[in-house]
Amino acid sequence: MNTLSYGLLALLTRGPRSGYELMQHIQPIWQAKHSQIYPLLALMEKRGFVQYVPVAQKDKPDKKVYSLTDEGIAALREWVPEPTGDPVKRDEMLLKVYCIGFIEPAQARQLFEERMRMYQCKIEKYHRMLDDLGSETVQAVEAGRMEHPGFGSYILLKRAIGQAESDLDWCRWVVGLLQLNPTGSVGN
Amino acid sequence: MNTLSYGLLALLTRGPRSGYELMQHIQPIWQAKHSQIYPLLALMEKRGFVQYVPVAQKDKPDKKVYSLTDEGIAALREWVPEPTGDPVKRDEMLLKVYCIGFIEPAQARQLFEERMRMYQCKIEKYHRMLDDLGSETVQAVEAGRMEHPGFGSYILLKRAIGQAESDLDWCRWVVGLLQLNPTGSVGN
DNA sequence: GATCACATGTAATAAGTTACATGATTGC
């Protein structure tokens, strides 16, 4: 049982999900490919933390819909108070920014403008997801009712938006700095 | 040559560094242990991207001080315009937040308060690092002189502070929400 | 006497990515 396994259990607290759905929904929080998720689900099923029902679909391939068992819920509750690992962040762009003095100014601008587009897309996506949660959830969150399904999703989306906007502001600030010295348009 | 290898080359643009120093300085940008870094340095040395001089020290163990070769600089310049990988973020805490409805309110508060302490420490550390860069660097950055050594470090520190403050604000907001409904003090 | 910081390295394991594999349906 590694962190990703507990993460899958956490996702299943919202209700039964197929492996494919779990793979999609965990992406914003924890990047993982289906090749990592399917074996973990099989293992957790064997250990009794989750169970599944095969669901036949016309027009789509069959799927396995997983749900939490009592043992799974117990495992989840045991995991939460355990010491929480430090966040791991690896962003290739930041390594490039570190040696920005070695970069052509035009390339530097491109690097930041690309990122700005990425963050704008993300922010829009997160706002759409917020809207999908509905006003009932918003009211529950504003009342501090953390037991409400959707409380976790809502505050996580708020965080993601805050982070993306902070980063976007930073990109704009740097692009502004770079334009003070338009070396790129003069050549080097 | 993987991303971490290029990251090490990027760090070496600031001047010669030992493997140990590289390991320490790369941490805020890209988490890696010494066991990963030393073999990569050895490999890059064999391939001619870096070179080292053994430096004997009294009172401390001997060290190998690495520096960039012309080939290393060339490799670095080739890497920069290549497509940049998406950032990878994995934070166990966010998985716990997702299933916050299954958590005891007291545990939830603890989770956030622990994080707030972590961010406060980080912010203080980053501010100290900013101060260490000196006013000369600040002036160069404000003038948009990206070729200045320290430009990259300065803007990366600014970003790190922005991200940490955004997260800290988020934690405070959530703790405020949790206090609206003090279920934890009544028991469950 | 124990732990920490410095300093480098290897070995074993765990975690994560890419590629291989299959197969239906829908849209371009």
Place this chain on the structure above:
DNA sequence: GCAATCATGTAACTTATTACATGTGATC
């Protein structure tokens, strides 16, 4: 016809962590 979405799985590989290994000097 070709790519994309849905859906599951395995194999091969890369990347990252933990543990093993060694040794000094400083601090508690």
